[in-house]
Amino acid sequence: MNKKIHILAIETSCDDTSVSIVLAKEKGNLLKGFKVVSNKMSSQVELHAGYGGVYPALAKREHKKNLPQVFKAATRGFDVNKIDLFAITVGPGLDPCLWTGINFIQEVLPNSKKLSVPVNHVEAHILANFLSKEIGEEEFSKKYLPAAALAVSGGHTILFRMEKIGKYELLGQTRDDAAGECFDKTARILGLGYPGGPQISELAKRYAKRKKPAVKISFPRPMLNQKNYDFSFSGLKTAALYYHKKQKPEVAGSKEYLEAMSYEIEQAITDVLVAKTLKAALNVKARSIIAGGGVSANELLRKRLGEEAKKFNLKLLLPKAVYCADNAAMIGVAAYFGYQRGEAVSDPNDLRSNPNLLI
């Protein structure tokens, strides 16, 4: 029998306020795939640009202000009584921001009789790949699992083995800055805007197109040759800072220099991410590599992962660009699986944030 489960999802863990309605389509109790009915968001990027990163108290205030409007936009023309499940990010993330979403579910939504599912944001970034193409759970498990999963964003750089959906083994993570944070911080050093990833990537592309670049810069690849699966990006940031400080003002502001710096920063970050992910995939005998998170939108990373996956006969899943960055649709997808695992709560007052939630 065909069945549709309507999920309303809320994401407020960092600087994006997002609300989405996702439909989980089942046939004979087996997931056939998801359909995104709506996925609305309000980004605070411009507000935080001046700080070069996210300022928690400010982010909370903005979530509080924006959530009712984003909710309205996401549910416009939709009968909210049809919702079967509420999904909410409970961690990891900024505590005041997480609570804004949780409180909204507790106070505002007419959900007294409906179940709420607490969602792990990192797991959701990886499960966003269920929105890459219509794929059922059976097909996903057969084709892609076990997988080496790489969650890369402004807040996380985590590598884990995915045995099945809901069964994860942490392989490694960053010991200091996340990959996205490194993009953002080095961009700030160079005087580029926030978020830094897309800007560095744009300038790097221009450098790659230069026929005979006069400037060549070389930075370390942190922890590249170590046996573990951990990452460390703060050394790269410091190397970029010292190098930049040594430049004469006329060089430091020049186009070619900024392009050369961006190119090397992007190459260094990508080299480490790709090498460690590939090593993990081969060592844990994965069938696939699955990536997610804001940095997985990076074109060079996508291309390099594609090349390595092909070389080693691994399958590869990358989210569509709109589902790489923070969004509530991925929270809806993860909630479906959390519900299947019995993680839903009947009283939303039982929901708690968990800012340091692990995978």
Ligand code: KG4
């Ligand atoms: O997943 P996300 O939207 O938020 C967090 O959960 O942190 O990721 C944001 C991060 C930022 O650090 C941003 O610079 C990075 O993703 N990012 C990129 C690109 N697009 C976004 N990094 C590299 N290349 C990109 N194209």
Ligand code: ZN
């Ligand atoms: Zn995220």
